[in-house]
Amino acid sequence: MSPAATPPHPPVPARRAVVVGAGISGLSIAGQLAADGWAVDVLEQAPGPRPAGYMIDFFGPGFDAAESMGLLPALRRRGVLYDSLRYVDATGRTTARLSMGAFLRASRGRFFSILRPDIEDGLREWLPAAVTVHQSAPVVSVDPGSPGTGGGAPGEPAVVVLREGTRFEADLVVGADGIHSTVRREVFGRGEDTLRLLGYHVAGFIVEDPPLARDLGPVVTLTDSLIRQAGLYALPDGRVAVFAVEATDNPSVPRDQGAHLATAYADLGWRIPAVMERAGDEIYYDVVAQSSCPHWSRGRVVITGDAAYAVSLLAGQGASLALAGSLALARALRAHDGDLGAGLAAYEEQWRPVAETQQAAGRRNATFFVPSGRIGQVVRRVALRIMGLPGVGGVAARRIFASSLPSKGHTGD
Numbered sequence: 001m002s003p004a005a006t007p008p009h010p011p012v013p014a015r016r017a018v019v020v021g022a023g024i025s026g027l028s029i030a031g032q033l034a035a036d037g038w039a040v041d042v043l044e045q046a047p048g049p050r051p052a053g054y055m056i057d058f059f060g061p062g063f064d065a066a067e068s069m070g071l072l073p074a075l076r077r078r079g080v081l082y083d084s085l086r087y088v089d090a091t092g093r094t095t096a097r098l099s100m101g102a103f104l105r106a107s108r109g110r111f112f113s114i115l116r117p118d119i120e121d122g123l124r125e126w127l128p129a130a131v132t133v134h135q136s137a138p139v140v141s142v143d144p145g146s147p148g149t150g151g152g153a154p155g156e157p158a159v160v161v162l163r164e165g166t167r168f169e170a171d172l173v174v175g176a177d178g179i180h181s182t183v184r185r186e187v188f189g190r191g192e193d194t195l196r197l198l199g200y201h202v203a204g205f206i207v208e209d210p211p212l213a214r215d216l217g218p219v220v221t222l223t224d225s226l227i228r229q230a231g232l233y234a235l236p237d238g239r240v241a242v243f244a245v246e247a248t249d250n251p252s253v254p255r256d257q258g259a260h261l262a263t264a265y266a267d268l269g270w271r272i273p274a275v276m277e278r279a280g281d282e283i284y285y286d287v288v289a290q291s292s293c294p295h296w297s298r299g300r301v302v303i304t305g306d307a308a309y310a311v312s313l314l315a316g317q318g319a320s321l322a323l324a325g326s327l328a329l330a331r332a333l334r335a336h337d338g339d340l341g342a343g344l345a346a347y348e349e350q351w352r353p354v355a356e357t358q359q360a361a362g363r364r365n366a367t368f369f370v371p372s373g374r375i376g377q378v379v380r381r382v383a384l385r386i387m388g389l390p391g392v393g394g395v396a397a398r399r400i401f402a403s404s405l406p407s408k409g410h411t412g413d
């Protein structure tokens with residue numbers, strides 16, 4: 001008698017994840033969840049990839065995370081290396097200069113600059129086919145469901161609803177929808193009240209200007225100015241990436257941001273007024289703020305990236321921490337496979353102290369970055385001159401990289 005044929009196992013249904021937001025956090029967690037076998041839908045409110053933003057210095061934990069995720073080659077191809085940084089006064093005269101060589105050596109070459117939209121572009125190229133990105137998909141409500149128990153009780157799915165009414169049920173919802181997160185507001189009842197405004201507005205945009213790009217060359221140029229600061233980075237293709245920071249207590253951003261930039265920076269001199277006049281339609285403009293929500297997960301929902309722990313440009317690590325935080329989340333979920341609640345709790349326990357350390361560093365940097373008075377400006381000039389002395393630059397750079405987190409440990413390597 002032949003043995004009875006073993007019945008085939010029924011296919012295990014894929015776990016479904018919905019990621020809200022196709023920024024750096026959203027795309028990076030989506031790709032990692034898909035690699036772990038999740039079926040992933042990314043819901044993004046914008047109609048397509050967003051071209052706005054400025055140049056980001058990319059190093060530290062995000063660099064290590066990108067390497068672990070296999071993303072680094074796609075980012076390096078889009079990166080740019082600058083050889084120095086200089087401050088200029090209103091006549092264009094150089095008031096301080098720093099070589100980037102010390103930074104490159106201290107990071108052992110693990111440092112480059114990259115436009116924010118180019119990080120997203122690299123992530124989209126890296127994304128596995130199993131991820132579906134829905135553009136023009138603004139999320140308006142989220143029900144967190146319940147994860148059940150590690151012992152096998154199923155719980156309830158989370159439900160995400162788009163503005164036009166489409167519903168998505170999911171085993172996991174990741175709120176990666178930025179500093180003004182809808183997911184944070186819906187699930188934790190905490191919105192803008194979790195934002196710590198740091199007293200600045202920031203703008204970033206890109207202009208086509210081959211003559212200016214040629215004049216700037218491989219030198220990051222920043223204005224040595226009070227209350228406001230503008231910075232210019234030439235790109236190899238003749239474009240120039242501009243950022244502008246203004247000290248202001250206004251909690252709302254101007255309605256006509258282009259017009260505001262043209263007026264607010266008109267007296268900075270040198271080439272700045274002409275550049276600001278050309279800001280155009282694609283401007284990234286926001287308040288400079290940090291988010292801090294008392295909880296990062298509830299039911300089947302977790303928040304990550306700026307939605308959970310925005311550090312702001314004053315910490316200079318937002319994109320880096322977005323990538324590294326998503327790697328920490330993916331690893332915690334993998335380590336607690338089958339127990340979602342435990343995975344989400346482990347993520348927060350590991351990553352919150354890292355993010356909060358960077359937030360504190362960002363707050364300390366504020367007055368150095370944009371001095372409000374002559375004394376602060378002189379202190380910055382002196383500090384930069386000292387950093388430019390032979391031997392000192394290397395020590396300072398090593399300090400900066402050391403304080404940018406003992407990266408391997410924190411990304412879980």
Ligand SMILES: Cc1cc2nc3c(=O)[nH]c(=O)nc-3n(C[C@H](O)[C@H](O)[C@H](O)COP(=O)(O)OP(=O)(O)OC[C@H]3O[C@@H](n4cnc5c(N)ncnc54)[C@H](O)[C@@H]3O)c2cc1C
Nearest residue numbers: 021023024025045053054138139177178182284305306318
């Ligand atoms: C257009 C833009 C330009 C930026 N430029 C810079 C820059 O030049 N330098 C810098 O340091 N930082 C910049 N930032 C912030 C920086 O990208 C973040 O600090 C960091 O990368 C963390 O990214 P994140 O993915 O957590 O959040 P974000 O980059 O803010 O991404 C959040 C995404 O969620 C989407 N979203 C928001 N609400 C919803 C909703 N209800 N439904 C669906 N989707 C939603 C947003 O459209 C966005 O694509 C920029 C952000 C944006 C959105």
